[in-house]
Amino acid sequence: MLVSKIISVGDEILIGQIVNSNASYIGEKLYSIGIPVKKIVTIGDTKEALLEELDDSILSFDVTVITGGLGPTHDDITKPVITEFFNEELVTDEKILEHVKGIFRSRNIRMPEVNFEQAKVPANCRVIFNHGGTAPGMWMEKNNKVVICLPGVPFEMKDMIDRYVLKMLQEKFVSNVNYFLKSKTLLTTGIGESHLSEMIGNVEDIIEENKLAFLPSMYGVRMRIDVKGADEKNADDKIFKIENEIRKKVGQYIFGVNDDLLEKEVGKMLEERNLTLAVAESCTGGLISSKITDISGSSKYFFGGVCTYSNNSKFYILDVKSGTLENHGAVSEETAMEMAENVRKKFNADFGLSTTGIAGPSGGTETKPVGLVWIGFSSKEKTFAKKYLFGNNRERTKLRAAYAALDLLKKNLK
Amino acid sequence: MLVSKIISVGDEILIGQIVNSNASYIGEKLYSIGIPVKKIVTIGDTKEALLEELDDSILSFDVTVITGGLGPTHDDITKPVITEFFNEELVTDEKILEHVKGIFRSRNIRMPEVNFEQAKVPANCRVIFNHGGTAPGMWMEKNNKVVICLPGVPFEMKDMIDRYVLKMLQEKFVSNVNYFLKSKTLLTTGIGESHLSEMIGNVEDIIEENKLAFLPSMYGVRMRIDVKGADEKNADDKIFKIENEIRKKVGQYIFGVNDDLLEKEVGKMLEERNLTLAVAESCTGGLISSKITDISGSSKYFFGGVCTYSNNSKFYILDVKSGTLENHGAVSEETAMEMAENVRKKFNADFGLSTTGIAGPSGGTETKPVGLVWIGFSSKEKTFAKKYLFGNNRERTKLRAAYAALDLLKKNLK
Numbered sequence: 001m002l003v004s005k006i007i008s009v010g011d012e013i014l015i016g017q018i019v020n021s022n023a024s025y026i027g028e029k030l031y032s033i034g035i036p037v038k039k040i041v042t043i044g045d046t047k048e049a050l051l052e053e054l055d056d057s058i059l060s061f062d063v064t065v066i067t068g069g070l071g072p073t074h075d076d077i078t079k080p081v082i083t084e085f086f087n088e089e090l091v092t093d094e095k096i097l098e099h100v101k102g103i104f105r106s107r108n109i110r111m112p113e114v115n116f117e118q119a120k121v122p123a124n125c126r127v128i129f130n131h132g133g134t135a136p137g138m139w140m141e142k143n144n145k146v147v148i149c150l151p152g153v154p155f156e157m158k159d160m161i162d163r164y165v166l167k168m169l170q171e172k173f174v175s176n177v178n179y180f181l182k183s184k185t186l187l188t189t190g191i192g193e194s195h196l197s198e199m200i201g202n203v204e205d206i207i208e209e210n211k212l213a214f215l216p217s218m219y220g221v222r223m224r225i226d227v228k229g230a231d232e233k234n235a236d237d238k239i240f241k242i243e244n245e246i247r248k249k250v251g252q253y254i255f256g257v258n259d260d261l262l263e264k265e266v267g268k269m270l271e272e273r274n275l276t277l278a279v280a281e282s283c284t285g286g287l288i289s290s291k292i293t294d295i296s297g298s299s300k301y302f303f304g305g306v307c308t309y310s311n312n313s314k315f316y317i318l319d320v321k322s323g324t325l326e327n328h329g330a331v332s333e334e335t336a337m338e339m340a341e342n343v344r345k346k347f348n349a350d351f352g353l354s355t356t357g358i359a360g361p362s363g364g365t366e367t368k369p370v371g372l373v374w375i376g377f378s379s380k381e382k383t384f385a386k387k388y389l390f391g392n393n394r395e396r397t398k399l400r401a402a403y404a405a406l407d408l409l410k411k412n413l414k
Numbered sequence: 415m416l417v418s419k420i421i422s423v424g425d426e427i428l429i430g431q432i433v434n435s436n437a438s439y440i441g442e443k444l445y446s447i448g449i450p451v452k453k454i455v456t457i458g459d460t461k462e463a464l465l466e467e468l469d470d471s472i473l474s475f476d477v478t479v480i481t482g483g484l485g486p487t488h489d490d491i492t493k494p495v496i497t498e499f500f501n502e503e504l505v506t507d508e509k510i511l512e513h514v515k516g517i518f519r520s521r522n523i524r525m526p527e528v529n530f531e532q533a534k535v536p537a538n539c540r541v542i543f544n545h546g547g548t549a550p551g552m553w554m555e556k557n558n559k560v561v562i563c564l565p566g567v568p569f570e571m572k573d574m575i576d577r578y579v580l581k582m583l584q585e586k587f588v589s590n591v592n593y594f595l596k597s598k599t600l601l602t603t604g605i606g607e608s609h610l611s612e613m614i615g616n617v618e619d620i621i622e623e624n625k626l627a628f629l630p631s632m633y634g635v636r637m638r639i640d641v642k643g644a645d646e647k648n649a650d651d652k653i654f655k656i657e658n659e660i661r662k663k664v665g666q667y668i669f670g671v672n673d674d675l676l677e678k679e680v681g682k683m684l685e686e687r688n689l690t691l692a693v694a695e696s697c698t699g700g701l702i703s704s705k706i707t708d709i710s711g712s713s714k715y716f717f718g719g720v721c722t723y724s725n726n727s728k729f730y731i732l733d734v735k736s737g738t739l740e741n742h743g744a745v746s747e748e749t750a751m752e753m754a755e756n757v758r759k760k761f762n763a764d765f766g767l768s769t770t771g772i773a774g775p776s777g778g779t780e781t782k783p784v785g786l787v788w789i790g791f792s793s794k795e796k797t798f799a800k801k802y803l804f805g806n807n808r809e810r811t812k813l814r815a816a817y818a819a820l821d822l823l824k825k826n827l828k
Contacts, residue, residue, distance in 0.1 A: 012629055012638065014451045015597065016442030019435045023456070028430030037428045039463070042437070042454035045627070049453070073611045073628045106783070107803045112608040132807055134608075153630055155807065213431055224431065279721075285707025286700030289721045293699025296775055296808055304723040304731065307693075307703045313718040313761055347727055361710055394710055 002035045002176055005061040007053050008042040009068035009078055010152060022067050022157055029161055033170055034177040035063055045069060050081045058145050062176075063169060068152030070135040072114045078149055079120075079138075086140050086147075088122035093136070096127065100134045128164050132156040139168065146172065181228050182235040186246060187260055188253040189220035189407050196221050199250050206245045210238060219262070219403040220253075255410065262406045263291040269413045270301035270351075277409070278347030279305035280318055280339040282330065283357035283373055287402045303347040308339070318342050331356050331368055336385035340376030351412075352378040353405045354385075359394045373401045377408055415642075416449045416590055419475040421467050422456040423482035423492055424566060436481050436571055443575055447584055448591040449477055459483060464495045472559050476590075477583060482566030484549035486528040492563055493534075493552075500554050500561075502536035507550070510541065514548045542578050546570040553582065560586065593642050596649040600660060601674055602667040603634035603817050610635050613664050620659045624652060632810055633676070633817040634667075669824060676820045677705045683827045684715035684765075691823070692761030693719035694732055694753040696744065697771035697787055701816045717761040722753070732756050745770050745782055750799035754790030765826075766792040767819045768799075773808045787815045791822050 006023050013020050020042060027037045038061070043049035050066075057064035069078030083090055097119035104111035118134040121127055128137030128150070135151040137160050148165060150157045170177075188196065193214050197203075203212050211226035225242050229235025247254060256265050270277060279288050289305040292298050308314040311330050315322055320338045328334040336354050344352025357373030364370035370392045376385040388404055390397040420437050427434050434456060441451045452475070457463035464483075471478035483492030497504055511533035518525035532548040535541055542551030542564070549565040551574050562579060564571045584591075602610060607630050611617070617626050625640035639656050643649025661668060669676050684691060693702050703719040706712050720731055725744050728734040734752045742748040750770050758766025771787030778784035784806045790799040802818055804811040 011625070011627060011640070013438070014441050014454065015445045015640075016438040016440070017599070017629075017638065019433055019438045020454075021433045024427070024430040024433045026430070027428050031429045037430075038458060040428065040434075040454075040456035044452060071628065071630065072608050074617055075625070075627050103805070106785070107805065109606075109609070112612045114608050114611060132805075132810075155632070155810065213426070215431060226429075281700075281703075284704075285712075286695075286703025286719060286721065287707075289695075289700025289723075290698075290704045290812075293701075293721070293723060293773075294809065294812070296773075298699075299723055302723050304727040305700060305721045306731070307700065307707070307719045307721070309703075309707060309713055309716050309718040310761075316762075317718065317720070317760060346731060347724075348730075359707075359710075395708065398704075398708070 001179070002062040002173055003038045004030050004035045004063035004065065005057055006037055006040045007050070007057070007064060007066045008040065008152075009045060009050065009066060010042070011044045013042045014044055022152065022154055025154070025158060026065050026067070026161065029166060030063070030065070031181060032183065033166055034179060034181050035169060035173065036181070045075050045077050047077055047081050050077065051085060054082075054085050054147065057147060058142055062145060062173070064145070064147045065165075066147065066149045067157055070149060070151045072118050072134070082138065082140065082147070082149055083122045086122060086142060088124060090120040091123045092116070092119050093121050093127060096121070096136050099129075103134060126168070128160050128168075130156055130160055131163070132159050137165070179228055179230065180232045180235045181226070182232070182239060183224055183226045184239050184243060185222050185224045185258050186243065186254050187220065187222055187256045188250065189255055189262060189403050191221065191250070191253045193221045196223070196250055196253070200246060201249070207242055210242060212242070219399055255407065261295070262403055262410070264295050266406050266410050266413070267292065267295050267298055267301060269410065271297070273413075275351065275413075276301050276303055276349040277351045277353065278303045278343045278349040279405075280343035280352065280354040280376075281305060281307045282309060282314070282339070282355055283359045284355045284398050284402045284405070285309060287398050288353065288355065288405055291402055291406070303349045306343060314339065318346070329368070331358055331372060331374060333374055333385045333387070336374035336376035337378070337383050340378035340385070341383045344378045350379060351409060352376070353409055355401050355405055357388075357397070357401060359397050360392050361394060371397055373397065373404075375401065375405045375408055377412055379412070415593065416476040416587060417452045417474075418444050418449045418477040418479065419471055420451055420454045421464070421471070421478060421480040422454065422566075423459060423464065423480060424456070425458045427456045428458055436566065436568055439568070439572060440479050440481070440575065443580060444477070444479070445595060445597075447580055448593060448595050449583060449587065450595060459489045459491050461491055461495050464491065465499060468495075468499050468561065471561060472556055476559060476587070478559070478561045479579075480561065480563045481571055484563060484565045486526075486532055486548070496552065496554065496561070496563055497536045500536060500556060502538060504534040505537045506530075506533050507535050507541060510535070510550050513543075517548055540582075542574050542582075544570055544574060545577070546573050551579075593644060594646045594649045595640070595642055596646070596653060597638055597640045598653050598657065599636050599638045599672050600657065600668050601634065601636050601670045601676075602664065603669055603676060603821050605635065605664070605667045607635045610637070610664055610667070614660060615663070621656055624656060626656070632813045669821065675709070676817055676824070678709050680820050680824050680827070681706065681709050681712055681715060683824065685711070687827075689765065689827075690715050690717055690763040691765045691767065692717045692757045692763040693819075694757035694766065694768040694790075695719060695721045696723060696728070696753070696769055697773045698769045698812050698816045698819070699723060699773075701812050702767065702769070702819055705816055705820070717763045720757060728753065732760070743782070745772055745786060745788060747788055747799045747801070750788035750790035751792070751797050754792035754799070755797045758792045764793060765823060766790070767823055768792075769815050769819055771802075771811070771815060773811050774806050775808060785811055787811065787818075789815065789819045789822055791826055793826070
């Protein structure tokens with residue numbers, strides 16, 4: 001089996017300033033093409049440490065991916081060290097230079113001198129184009145071992161992996177990979193890990209020689225199925241069988257697979273049916289609206305929303321009756337229902353969603369504790385609100401309430 | 415200077431199922447006691463890989479912290495491998511056995527056979543007590559080099575580091591640590607890495623024998639100063655001097671230090687002056703509002719906002735004149751100004767902020783390209799809008815526009 005290694009370069013990881021999430025992303029992707037990572041090494045911005053790791057890479061790993069240290073400042077050492085290690089010299093790549101100049105042109109700012117350096121690459125490397133930034137990626141080879149350098153900025157690195165690196169690796173190693181690793185993740189929301197596992201029952205009966213991992217996250221539990229097949233068809237068959245068994249037992253909690261996003265799934269459903277949405281947010285503070293508008297094309301079905309963070313604004317902006325606020329309070333079934341209904345009507349949308357709750361850490365009472373959230377739903381046919389308790393972490397409550405609102409909409413779209 | 419290394423054991427990190435946040439925690443703590451981490455290695459659950467890393471540790475690192483692989487199941491290899499490496503044998507520790515039994519007793523469940531193994535440790539190790547779980551920590555020594563094994567469960571590991579490990583290391587190495595390491599990070603927004611570096615000029619003149627690292631993120635560049643002082647006072651003096659020089663040159667771009675958040679700094683300024691804010695968001699889709707309400711206590715100064723994602727809603731909800739939308743378009747200086755002014759008045763707030771732009775990837779034209787954003791500001795005294803170009807990544811444009819809006823408010827609060 002082919003094996004790979006990741007070298008993360010940067011003092012900021014060593015001193016704990018940032019968490020190495022790049023390595024997780026790359027690890028998952030290399031696994032998916034049958035070249036699993038066997039070692040991840042993080043080193044500082046020093047020449048000696050990188051040279052030592054490169055020696056080890058060329059000796060023992062088919063593929064090495066290096067991230068970080070490709071910027072234009074004095075502390076970026078990866079490019080000069082790689083160039084020296086492979087006995088190369090740096091030459092200017094005109095296409096990259098045009099791209100770098102274009103980035104500054106498009107932002108209407110003068111390009112600093114130092115960015116000319118960004119367009120230089122080792123003479124015999126294969127360039128991996130960076131659409132999102134100025135630092136090009138580089139593919140080098142020695143003794144049939146591949147070393148790939150990518151920038152440490154996550155969205156640039158991810159785009160380059162997905163757009164180019166995986167395909168280039170698959171082309172190079174097509175004859176060496178006579179097995180097929182595949183994984184599929186089922187995404188759930190609205191149920192905890194232990195309840196999920198209880199409903200599924202004895203895992204071994206379902207997965208046999210394969211693997212199933214439970215991965216809790218802020219909005220729900222992901223279940224990851226890992227199989228190794230003789231070929232893609234065989235791996236797919238194995239996954240299909242396991243997924244089927246799991247869906248029979250907990251299908252109602254699964255809202256998507258792999259990289260699906262609840263906000264995207266809900267958006268697709270709205271768009272397909274030509275339906276529209278508006279939201280009225282209190283405790284989620286704009287987060288639902290922001291999640292929905294993360295999806296390109298959301299303007300087709302999302303008319304907008306209001307964030308009524310003060311009591312006054314619920315009354316003035318959203319016309320919630322003062323009687324409702326006085327008798328039941330801002331965090332109540334009645335207020336949530338009025339918010340959902342009024343925002344739907346104000347924006348002239350098919351659906352209205354609302355949230356009102358106590359995100360904490362302060363503001364809780366005996367009867368209305370921190371973490372209490374009412375989520376309202378309104379369509380032409382019906383308006384109602386549902387009560388949730390999300391615990392005492394502010395950030396988590398916001399996120400869970402936002403996903404619960406989207407989940408409520410999804411269930412009522414079915 | 416003393417140096418340390420972290421070995422993280424576990425397949426789940428290699429295949430990207432979990433992010434290695436344990437290493438960040440340990441890295442920060444070891445740095446704080448003057449034993450900085452120079453290498454972090456993640457390996458799978460195999461004996462060979464761990465033995466190889468232990469050889470390297472004993473050769474080159476004063477301290478090695480291993481996490482993971484201490485559980486009671488077949489795939490937990492750390493304890494047997496460590497025992498073999500140090501030529502020890504496993505003996506039952508009665509105090510640990512009592513503790514393990516107690517854990518099961520307190521949960522009222524029978525203790526499985528396999529947990530008797532948890533109470534065994536190498537005969538000559540120093541036990542690091544685990545109050546939160548069944549796996550004990552172990553401290554081993556060879557040639558004055560220390561190897562510490564801790565469980566991979568984050569809250570158990572953290573408790574053991576804070577309660578015992580740091581103190582034990584300080585006691586052992588008290589005569590070796592005759593220096594003080596300190597770092598401080600200056601946070602900027604609204605300027606790119608290369609322009610920042612150009613404005614600062616020759617870094618060496620400012621930092622002398624110390625370090626300055628540029629760390630780009632989605633919303634701005636962080637600059638981390640690292641110094642080594644004779645003692646804490648001396649380290650503080652060095653940082654003070656360097657920070658001063660940097661602030662002289664690029665102070666207007668620095669909005670905070672270390673873990674500060676722009677949304678928190680702006681909130682503090684509003685709260686201190688008893689001023690209030692409302693926002694009207696188009697292309698940021700609720701993100702500004704969500705960022706502001708991430709801060710506990712934001713209801714004191716944040717009245718709320720509207721997200722007018724459709725043209726109609728700008729007109730109906732926010733009373734932007736139809737003439738403005740027809741003559742100048744939704745993405746224009748005029749619309750941004752009306753949005754900011756109208757939302758301020760509607761919410762009866764002191765300040766209004768607005769965003770309108772083309773987040774992309776589609777919707778751009780020759781004169782209004784993807785990434786164009788107008789940000790509006792309105793107070794009782796003045797209303798204006800500023801033009802920005804943020805490039806063609808949707809997520810990044812949203813984030814940069816949100817931070818640019820907060821930065822605009824901050825500058826006008828001064």
